[in-house]
Amino acid sequence: xxxxxxxxxxxxxxxxxxxxxxxxxxxxxxxxxxxxxxxxxxxxxxxxxxxxxxxxxxxxxxxxxxxxxxxxxxxxxxxxxxxxxxxxxxxxxxxxxxxxxxxxxxxxxxxxxxxxxxxxxxxxxxxxxxxxxxxxxxxxxxxxxxxxxxxxxxxxxxxxxxxxxxxxxxxxxxxxxxxxxxxxxxxxxxxxxxxxxxxxxxxxxxxxxxxxxxxxxxxxxxxxxxxxxxxxxxxxxxxxxxxxxxxxxxxxxxxxxxxxxxxxxxxxxxxxxxxxxxxxxxxxxxxxxxxxxxxxxxxxxxxxxxxxxxxxxxxxxxxxxxxxxxxxxxxxx
Ligand code: 13P
Ligand code: SF4
Numbered sequence: 001x002x003x004x005x006x007x008x009x010x011x012x013x014x015x016x017x018x019x020x021x022x023x024x025x026x027x028x029x030x031x032x033x034x035x036x037x038x039x040x041x042x043x044x045x046x047x048x049x050x051x052x053x054x055x056x057x058x059x060x061x062x063x064x065x066x067x068x069x070x071x072x073x074x075x076x077x078x079x080x081x082x083x084x085x086x087x088x089x090x091x092x093x094x095x096x097x098x099x100x101x102x103x104x105x106x107x108x109x110x111x112x113x114x115x116x117x118x119x120x121x122x123x124x125x126x127x128x129x130x131x132x133x134x135x136x137x138x139x140x141x142x143x144x145x146x147x148x149x150x151x152x153x154x155x156x157x158x159x160x161x162x163x164x165x166x167x168x169x170x171x172x173x174x175x176x177x178x179x180x181x182x183x184x185x186x187x188x189x190x191x192x193x194x195x196x197x198x199x200x201x202x203x204x205x206x207x208x209x210x211x212x213x214x215x216x217x218x219x220x221x222x223x224x225x226x227x228x229x230x231x232x233x234x235x236x237x238x239x240x241x242x243x244x245x246x247x248x249x250x251x252x253x254x255x256x257x258x259x260x261x262x263x264x265x266x267x268x269x270x271x272x273x274x275x276x277x278x279x280x281x282x283x284x285x286x287x288x289x290x291x292x293x294x295x296x297x298x299x300x301x302x303x304x305x306x307x308x309x310x311x312x313x314x315x316x317x318x319x320x321x322x323x324x325x326x327x328x329x330x331x332x333x
Pocket of ligand 1 (some may be wrong): 047048136137179220
């Protein structure tokens with residue numbers, strides 16, 4: 001169904017990647033922010049939580065992770081016996097960069113009575129200093145299992161933390177990091193777009209600042225945004241997250257009109273994630289052919305980072321009813 005991707009001296013890269021995937025017993029996992037050609041080749045496309053679950057459960061010997069480095073690190077932390085390759089090892093994340101492990105460790109030490117709930121968009125070393133990891137799709141459920149008066153450090157995304165403070169009535173201490181992509185949306189341009197398409201709902205990622213979220217009809221993870229876009233009766237939907245996710249929307253609902261929320265120049269292209277864009281079909285082919293670049297972690301860091309990740313997976317799958325909200329003791333203490 002996909003058009004062959006021809007390059008590298010006439011190789012049919014699609015067919016070559018397929019051949020290598022079978023020969024290596026590899027699984028290709030891709031985030032929604034990857035270019036359409038990668039999404040179409042992947043065995044599974046998902047948000048950070050779903051990708052973590054897949055990485056933990058896959059029977060494959062090799063995971064080719066088409067996303068950014070912290071996501072591939074999560075795959076290695078959860079599946080250490082597997083080879084995990086990332087097509088471009090330089091694919092980082094501005095949130096990860098905003099939170100150096102030594103500074104984070106000092107901050108934690110200065111607040112010994114606080115639990116650290118850390119967004120998955122951080123390095124393995126920062127995870128190793130954390131109590132519980134969360135994703136945008138699991139944070140609210142995780143917070144609901146902690147006493148309302150529990151003191152919490154939320155790092156590294158101040159916008160996500162502020163959103164959950166507003167939503168849950170908590171007063172978490174926020175690390176001052178931000179995503180360069182979601183901070184690039186312009187409120188003025190969004191209001192102009194809404195005026196041009198009256199009635200079009202806005203679906204936004206909680207990494208956006210409050211002045212964007214205030215205009216959103218739906219706030220959620222990439223998967224939640226996709227679900228909303230497909231289930232909404234609206235025929236035109238404004239999407240305030242990285243625009244490559246629109247590929248899945250257009251595939252599933254070709255009759256609908258999806259518009260990327262604009263940046264300050266009125267153009268949505270400035271909101272493409274430069275780190276996600278480092279991966280390419282060619283680099284994926286090389287990664288599967290040469291099994292490099294590989295994610296390698298020292299065992300001490302891996303084990304320390306696994307503990308809060310396991311807590312996330314447990315708490316995200318816990319069966320908690322409304323009556324339990326805020327009633328549970330602090331996990332693991
Ligand atoms: P999701 O967990 O919603 O997929 O978010 C990942 C991410 O990096 C958003 O910028
Ligand atoms: Fe990081 Fe933002 Fe890119 Fe997501 S979109 S990977 S948070 S820089």
